[in-house]
Amino acid sequence: MTPNIIREYDNQFSKIDDIIKLTLGEPDFNVPEVSKRAAIDSITGDDSHYGPSLGTQALREAIADFMQTRYDLTYHADKNIVVTVGATEAIYDTIAAFVNPGDKVLIPTPTFPLYESDTLILGAEPLLVNTQDDDFLLTPERLKATLDEFGDDIKVLILNYPGNPTGRTYSDEQLKTLAEVLKDTDIVVIADEIYSELTYDQNHHSIAQYLPEQTLILNGVSKSHAMTGYRLGFIAGPEDLIQGPALVHQMAVTTTPNPMAAAATVALGTPAGHQATMEMNDEYQDRRDYLVNALRDLGFELDTPEGAFYLFPRVPEAYGDDDPAFVTDLALKAKVGTVPGQAFGPGGEGHFRMSYASSKATLEEAVSRIARFLEEQ
Numbered sequence: 001m002t003p004n005i006i007r008e009y010d011n012q013f014s015k016i017d018d019i020i021k022l023t024l025g026e027p028d029f030n031v032p033e034v035s036k037r038a039a040i041d042s043i044t045g046d047d048s049h050y051g052p053s054l055g056t057q058a059l060r061e062a063i064a065d066f067m068q069t070r071y072d073l074t075y076h077a078d079k080n081i082v083v084t085v086g087a088t089e090a091i092y093d094t095i096a097a098f099v100n101p102g103d104k105v106l107i108p109t110p111t112f113p114l115y116e117s118d119t120l121i122l123g124a125e126p127l128l129v130n131t132q133d134d135d136f137l138l139t140p141e142r143l144k145a146t147l148d149e150f151g152d153d154i155k156v157l158i159l160n161y162p163g164n165p166t167g168r169t170y171s172d173e174q175l176k177t178l179a180e181v182l183k184d185t186d187i188v189v190i191a192d193e194i195y196s197e198l199t200y201d202q203n204h205h206s207i208a209q210y211l212p213e214q215t216l217i218l219n220g221v222s223k224s225h226a227m228t229g230y231r232l233g234f235i236a237g238p239e240d241l242i243q244g245p246a247l248v249h250q251m252a253v254t255t256t257p258n259p260m261a262a263a264a265t266v267a268l269g270t271p272a273g274h275q276a277t278m279e280m281n282d283e284y285q286d287r288r289d290y291l292v293n294a295l296r297d298l299g300f301e302l303d304t305p306e307g308a309f310y311l312f313p314r315v316p317e318a319y320g321d322d323d324p325a326f327v328t329d330l331a332l333k334a335k336v337g338t339v340p341g342q343a344f345g346p347g348g349e350g351h352f353r354m355s356y357a358s359s360k361a362t363l364e365e366a367v368s369r370i371a372r373f374l375e376e377q
């Protein structure tokens, strides 16, 4: 295993004086006031004892209501939900529950690097599929061809949509066709939907709608409510599938912190919490539109992402597929920090990721620095 490449670049670029860092997937907004208040009340109310391992009853009920209201998915607080320390723990718990050493985990790339690292920690084998030629989405044809080649060795498929680093997501129809291929297999689908609340121009759909018996959804409040530091996520899925991850969770962390659970309960379960997400969503969409147009005007080739808060443009032609060289030049000469596409697996080659979880003024300054850099080239 190698250390987290995104963090390495971020650390490296942090040493450059006056750099604008568009490196991390870290919302620049504050935690909604109602959530802060709930955490404070939990602390002052001496809510300080071990909670239930699966998560507090109130939070699991809020999650069940949230999944029903927002995505029309039915999960019961008592048997279908495990509250975790961020989506990060949920990723580990779910992979750990379904692989033995040597099993394969199918991971379409480019994607969040943790899936590959956790698979390796657990002694299983990441099977990285390059989706660059398919607009960064796993097609039913590529899925079928991979299953034909590796068959029963594949125990788990990890889908992340809206996706980090591309911002691409699947339409309802695309999810349906993937589910058609998967339903004749025993593969467990881990659907990392941590960016589900941040979609633009279209509503979020889940593959769980079409493959409920085989899908575990991962989500949380890190991105939707700018609560990355509160470390609250969850797993939702059918009772028989969720028992394994629930055990891993119980052995690894016992349970999540009560004040943070209280904060997440109002984030997911109150109109004020939802309003906070909608306001951030509008702001992200505005930034996305600005940045997509500005980069296209500068000659960059890129798709308009449907969600999350990242752009994934191609590097300028002069750099070929050498995204690390471009990103390094951009940091040193333009003083704009981004992440090379290769950090997200083989499908990311020749691209770079820009996060737009920064203020519009910061993005405008970044664009003018990039424009100057390109002129000087």
Ligand SMILES: Cc1ncc(COP(=O)(O)O)c(C=O)c1O
Binding pocket: 025, 085, 086, 087, 088, 089, 112, 160, 163, 164, 192, 194, 220, 221, 222, 223, 228, 231, 232, 233
């Ligand atoms: C796709 C994806 N999944 C999970 C996470 C981690 O989420 P959390 O902060 O809730 O652990 C991230 C964070 O960047 C992410 O991009």
